Amino acid sequence: MYTHMEYLQKCFCKATSWNEDNIYANVTATSRALLDFPIPSGGKLDVTSQATEHLASSMTLLNHNSIHGSLAYLYSSAPLKNTTGTKDISLQDAIAGFRVIEPHMLASPSKTNSKDSTTRPSLLYGRLYFPGSSLEAMIIRKLTDLTQLLIKCINNPQLHKNGTMIVYLQENVPRYSREFIYSTTEALFGFRCLYNFGNPAKASTPLIPKFDNSVVSVGAEFWYAAMSMSPGLSAAFRYSTRSTSTGKPLTMTLSCNPILGHISSTYNVKTSVSSTVCSKYDFNWFSYASNLSIGFELFNFSKPSHLFHHDKHSHKDKHSNGIVGRMLTRHGMEHENMENETLDNIIHGHGSLRNRQASDTNIYRDPIMPHNSSIHYDTLAPPPAADPALLSTHTINNELAYTLPSVPRKRMLNPIQNVDEFNHMHPSQPLDDAQTHTAMKEFETLVNESNFSSVIKGSTSLSDRMVKLLWVGRYKDYLVSTGVSVGLNETTATPEVKKFGVTFSYAF
Numbered sequence: 001m002y003t004h005m006e007y008l009q010k011c012f013c014k015a016t017s018w019n020e021d022n023i024y025a026n027v028t029a030t031s032r033a034l035l036d037f038p039i040p041s042g043g044k045l046d047v048t049s050q051a052t053e054h055l056a057s058s059m060t061l062l063n064h065n066s067i068h069g070s071l072a073y074l075y076s077s078a079p080l081k082n083t084t085g086t087k088d089i090s091l092q093d094a095i096a097g098f099r100v101i102e103p104h105m106l107a108s109p110s111k112t113n114s115k116d117s118t119t120r121p122s123l124l125y126g127r128l129y130f131p132g133s134s135l136e137a138m139i140i141r142k143l144t145d146l147t148q149l150l151i152k153c154i155n156n157p158q159l160h161k162n163g164t165m166i167v168y169l170q171e172n173v174p175r176y177s178r179e180f181i182y183s184t185t186e187a188l189f190g191f192r193c194l195y196n197f198g199n200p201a202k203a204s205t206p207l208i209p210k211f212d213n214s215v216v217s218v219g220a221e222f223w224y225a226a227m228s229m230s231p232g233l234s235a236a237f238r239y240s241t242r243s244t245s246t247g248k249p250l251t252m253t254l255s256c257n258p259i260l261g262h263i264s265s266t267y268n269v270k271t272s273v274s275s276t277v278c279s280k281y282d283f284n285w286f287s288y289a290s291n292l293s294i295g296f297e298l299f300n301f302s303k304p305s306h307l308f309h310h311d312k313h314s315h316k317d318k319h320s321n322g323i324v325g326r327m328l329t330r331h332g333m334e335h336e337n338m339e340n341e342t343l344d345n346i347i348h349g350h351g352s353l354r355n356r357q358a359s360d361t362n363i364y365r366d367p368i369m370p371h372n373s374s375i376h377y378d379t380l381a382p383p384p385a386a387d388p389a390l391l392s393t394h395t396i397n398n399e400l401a402y403t404l405p406s407v408p409r410k411r412m413l414n415p416i417q418n419v420d421e422f423n424h425m426h427p428s429q430p431l432d433d434a435q436t437h438t439a440m441k442e443f444e445t446l447v448n449e450s451n452f453s454s455v456i457k458g459s460t461s462l463s464d465r466m467v468k469l470l471w472v473g474r475y476k477d478y479l480v481s482t483g484v485s486v487g488l489n490e491t492t493a494t495p496e497v498k499k500f501g502v503t504f505s506y507a508f
Contacts, residue, residue, distance in 0.1 A: 001095050001472050001481040004048035004507040005058055005072055005125065008080060009140075010093075015078045016121050016142055021101055022177045023170070024192040024219040027236045028253050031266040033096035034278035034295040035459045037470055039483040040501030048507040053079040064501070070129045078121035085507040087477040091452045094479060095472055097297055098268060098276045100249050100444070101215050101240035120144075133157060147171045160185070187226035194219035213440065214241040233259055247443030248272070261286035273446045274299040278459075295459035300473075302453040466498065479505040 002010070013020055020026055042064030050056040054076050061069040086094075123140040135155040142148045150168035161184075169180040174196075181190035197216040216239050223232030236255040242248065250269040256262065261284050268278045276297040283290045454473030460466065470483035482502040489496050 001479065001503065001505065003046060003058070003060075004086070004505065005056070005074055005127075007089070007093065008050075008056055008074055008076070008083060009123065009125070011080045011083050012076050012078060012121070012123050012140070014082075015076075015080060016148075017145075018148065019172055019174075021099055022172055022174070022194060022196070024177065024179065024194040024221055024236065026099070027194070027217065027219060027238045028255060028264075028266060029096070030099050030251055030268045031253065031278055031280055031295075034098075034268065034276065034297055034457065035280055035293050035461075037096070037457055037459070037468070039468055039470060039485045039499045040481060040503045041499055042501045044501065044503040046503065046505045048505075050080075050083060050085075050507070053081055053083075068129070068131060070127050072125070072127040075124045076121070077119070077123070085477070086479045086505055087508075089479070089507075091299065091455055091472065092448070092450075095455060097455075098249070098270050099251075101217075101238075101251065146173050186228055188223060189226065190221060190223045190232075192219065192221040214239070231259070233257065242440050242443075244439060247439035247441070260284070270447075273443070273450055274301065274452070289463075291461055291463040293459060293461040295457070297455060297457050299450070299452040300454045300456075302451045475504075477506060477508075481505070 010020070012018075021029070042062060044063075045061045046058065047060075048056060048058040056074045058072040058074075059069065060072070061067070120142040122142065123138075125138040127136050129135070133155070134157075135153075137151075137153045139151040140148060148170050150170060152166045152168075153163065154165075155163040164183065164185045166181065166183045171178045176193065176195045179190075179192040181192065182188070183190075195218050197218070198214055216237075218235075218237050220235040221233070224230075225232075234255065234257045236253060238251065238253045240249065240251045243250075248270050250267070252268070253264075253266045255264050262282065263285070264280065264282045266278065266280045268276065270276045278295045278297075280293040280295075281290070282293075454471065457468075457470040457472075459468050464487070466485060466487035468483065468485045470481065472479065472481045474480070480502065483500070484497060485499040486495055487498045488494065
């Protein structure tokens, strides 16, 4: 879970149109978020107050072996207007998870207003730890629309010369990014670069496309420590795409360090709106050591309110004992029945679905059949609300039925049927761009607009023989994060708790 200061820093990057996914250090960000997530130790309380759109302060208290904490301040010259507190923040923005690489961000440089061209945004951040005299600071200064200067400083008596400083000169162009780095530790010089391949605008539409919006990124980093005269080198490859039939994104990465003989490959896929799976394989060609790691991320939907909650309460006094009141209750329950049946037909391909959707009116019969209240919100489109004044009743085969007027209904999304069957029936006709883009847009909208109440993460690896579990959820106006790490004792080979803790975060 991000601290609120980290969340504000990400909001600053969005406000200044800075693409964090186009940085070499974030090539494997998804796998790190799903496999190497930190487990809290002890009890922690984090309280943040954002006084204005430009200024925020934070206090942290931690009880781990001893009571200690920190005070932090953040200032942004660019107004952070879209920030929210822990009461209204979405879990998608509060935690590190699957990162979707957007190809359209590679099409053209980000456009800024004329005011931003004259006054370059900047961010100042500082944190003081107590008890003790440790201090950390960070400065971000936009030099141009595509270039920024990042300075990080740490002052700690336990470090060599009481501290260190790292300077980054970053250029983030839609097609590539470059970083020049200098660290006072051992006079370390570094250079990073990342290049993106692939044209977002398709030159030609294939007959049977299965993947679309693909982005290939290749990068490398070079290091040289002047004092110890030791070099460093690594390279990485990232392939990100989306399925046109389901809209689900996936990312594959391959990174290697030829000096140490280490190679690592990851595969990350968002299997549904609320679930993500990640796997990682490490191998060293010098020692022939290998390791396989697996992780997952599972969101839990918030309990939805009743479909006709507003209508039932607004007509409670007038129609509580009449036919309209009973009709609304039955209509809400029958509508869930129809949605669940529609989902089953989409999955199994029953032909009755097409006959039912082809009717001009929706008829709901009485008596009411038992219904299943579990709805897959990642595949269903929200139905239009019915106006009780427009509902009418009549009898069909001596049964009471309610009829809705012929109102255009939002089409159920079944991209597999729309795309695959179209290709089999018309193999010589290319697919329309709007048709192939529907599934991806619908899936992205569902992910961004879904209201989640909690998320659970888990990871394990064969060589470490350790299992990590992390739960993040809401408790009133707080964000709560708790986790546990369980491993095997080296001597007795019995399971034991390595780390356990809970964190309460409150921001207003």
